[in-house]
Amino acid sequence: MKVAIVTGASRGIGSAIAKALSENGYNLVLNYRASREELEALAATLSTEVVLVQGDVGSFEESEAIINAAKTHFGRIDLLVNNAGIARDNLIMRMSEDDFDAVSTTNLKGTFNCTKHVSRTMVKQRFGRIINISSVVGIFGNAGQSNYAASKAGIIGFTKAVAKELAPRNITVNAIAPGFIETQMTDAISEEAKSASVGRIPLARFGKPEDIAKAVVFLASEDANYITGQVIQIDGGMTL
Numbered sequence: 001m002k003v004a005i006v007t008g009a010s011r012g013i014g015s016a017i018a019k020a021l022s023e024n025g026y027n028l029v030l031n032y033r034a035s036r037e038e039l040e041a042l043a044a045t046l047s048t049e050v051v052l053v054q055g056d057v058g059s060f061e062e063s064e065a066i067i068n069a070a071k072t073h074f075g076r077i078d079l080l081v082n083n084a085g086i087a088r089d090n091l092i093m094r095m096s097e098d099d100f101d102a103v104s105t106t107n108l109k110g111t112f113n114c115t116k117h118v119s120r121t122m123v124k125q126r127f128g129r130i131i132n133i134s135s136v137v138g139i140f141g142n143a144g145q146s147n148y149a150a151s152k153a154g155i156i157g158f159t160k161a162v163a164k165e166l167a168p169r170n171i172t173v174n175a176i177a178p179g180f181i182e183t184q185m186t187d188a189i190s191e192e193a194k195s196a197s198v199g200r201i202p203l204a205r206f207g208k209p210e211d212i213a214k215a216v217v218f219l220a221s222e223d224a225n226y227i228t229g230q231v232i233q234i235d236g237g238m239t240l
């Protein structure tokens with residue numbers, strides 16, 4: 001049976017990815033930072049084997065423990081989904097150093113930490129799939145999100161560099177760049193700003209976490225064997 005690790009799986013996009021992977025037969029290591037109850041509730045609905053691991057992906061040591069839990073429990077790791085992420089929006093003039101550091105550490109360094117720790121196992125296996133959740137904001141920018149945009153743009157550069165490094169070992173590394181997806185992260189946006197945003201989306205709606213999860217299942221599958229270093233935008237056409 002295939003084994004996947006999903007970071008930040010307690011709600012939103014990470015939770016939908018976990019559900020879709022389980023439906024497709026993956027045993028799972030699901031990571032959370034604080035929301036254990038939410039993740040336990042999700043795990044209780046899944047039919048494959050699930051291990052829950054607390055840990056902050058921004059910590060080099062804790063992310064190593066997340067990866068090691070998968071190795072110890074299942075003996076192999078087929079897929080890592082670097083999904084955990086936070087936003088702390090503000091205009092550059094008002095953005096604190098702490099807000100910049102927190103977002104960079106979770107989003108970009110967290111992706112580095114987990115990828116670095118998983119790479120040894122995947123190289124030994126001569127097989128692996130790594131999928132990084134970036135954002136369209138990392139490609140096009142967004143006022144009030146310089147910290148978030150920088151972290152998500154960094155993930156795209158990181159994805160392409162690591163894809164080149166690991167391709168000779170039959171490991172693919174891709175990024176997904178969602179537009180607006182209905183989760184707790186976008187709940188924070190005012191109704192006024194939401195309707196203005198929907199007006200810019202040709203498919204005239206926000207996406208659902210499942211729209212991202214389906215792309216993860218595809219990129220992890222054998223049908224995507226020859227796809228690496230790519231950034232797939234899933235945004236209802238918003239950036240066309």
Ligand code: NAP
Nearest residue numbers: 008010011012013033034035056057084085135181183185
């Ligand atoms: P969300 O609902 O806020 O969920 C974020 C998840 O990440 C939670 O499970 C949270 O768990 C976890 N998390 C946060 N910091 C963590 C850390 N340091 N270590 C481990 N887990 C951590 O967000 P979402 O909308 O599902 O977003 C998921 C990913 O998609 C993020 O990378 C986000 O940037 C990206 N994305 C989202 C959208 C969107 O429109 N929603 C668009 C583009 C990209 P705890 O509560 O336990 O901390």
